[in-house]
Amino acid sequence: MKIVTHPSIKSYFDADESRQEVEQAFSRGLAYAGHSLMVPEKFSYQVLPHFNDRYALFNQGENYELISNVCLHRQAQLLExxxxxxxIVCKLHCWGYDNTGQLKGAPHFKDAPSGQLKKESLSVWNGLLFRGRSPNMGLSALGLEDYLDFTDYFYAGSETSEYQFNWKTFIEIYLENYHVYS
Structure with a gap:
C-alpha cells in the first residue's frame, strides 16, 4: 500500500521545485492556445496575453498557427x-516577415540574412485550438454538443490575471471549497 503524504513546506516556496512539479503535472496534458473565433478570417491575428504577448495566433486559411511575436533582429515585439x-514589419529596424513568419527583408544589410520566426501548427477541436494533441472525445456521446457549440458567437476579448502563489495552494483551496475528494 502506497502512503500519500502532504507536500513539504519547502515545495510551496522553492521556485525550482515548483517548476519541476508544474512540468511533471501539466506537461502531458492538453495545452490550450486559443479559439478559432479569436481569428475569424484568413490572415487575421491575435496577440495572446496568456503567452505574455510572445506569440500571436494566426488564421492561415486552412490551418491555425502560433507564430513568435518577437523580432529575430533585436527581440522587439512585432504585433499588438x-x-x-x-x-509583419518590426517597428524598431523595419525587418519584414510574411504572415507565416518567413523573413522577407532586412534593411541595411548587404547580404540579406535568412530567418524564420518560431511557429507551431495547432490542432482544432470544436473551434478550440491546442498545441500538440487535441481532446479525443465525441461531444454527442457525452451529451455536451449543445454546450460547446459556438456557431452564433464572436470573440469579444480576453482578460488575464496573474496571482503570486504556488499552484498547489489554489488546488487545495479549490478542493476544500467545492468538497472534491482527491
Missing part, C-alpha cells in the same frame, strides 16, 4: 492586439 496582416 488583433487585426489582419499579410506581412
Amino acid at each position: 492586439g488583433q487585426g489582419r496582416a499579410r506581412s
Whole structure:
C-alpha cells in the first residue's frame, strides 16, 4: 500500500521545485492556445496575453498557427492586439516577415540574412485550438454538443490575471471549497 503524504513546506516556496512539479503535472496534458473565433478570417491575428504577448495566433486559411511575436533582429515585439496582416514589419529596424513568419527583408544589410520566426501548427477541436494533441472525445456521446457549440458567437476579448502563489495552494483551496475528494 502506497502512503500519500502532504507536500513539504519547502515545495510551496522553492521556485525550482515548483517548476519541476508544474512540468511533471501539466506537461502531458492538453495545452490550450486559443479559439478559432479569436481569428475569424484568413490572415487575421491575435496577440495572446496568456503567452505574455510572445506569440500571436494566426488564421492561415486552412490551418491555425502560433507564430513568435518577437523580432529575430533585436527581440522587439512585432504585433499588438488583433487585426489582419499579410506581412509583419518590426517597428524598431523595419525587418519584414510574411504572415507565416518567413523573413522577407532586412534593411541595411548587404547580404540579406535568412530567418524564420518560431511557429507551431495547432490542432482544432470544436473551434478550440491546442498545441500538440487535441481532446479525443465525441461531444454527442457525452451529451455536451449543445454546450460547446459556438456557431452564433464572436470573440469579444480576453482578460488575464496573474496571482503570486504556488499552484498547489489554489488546488487545495479549490478542493476544500467545492468538497472534491482527491
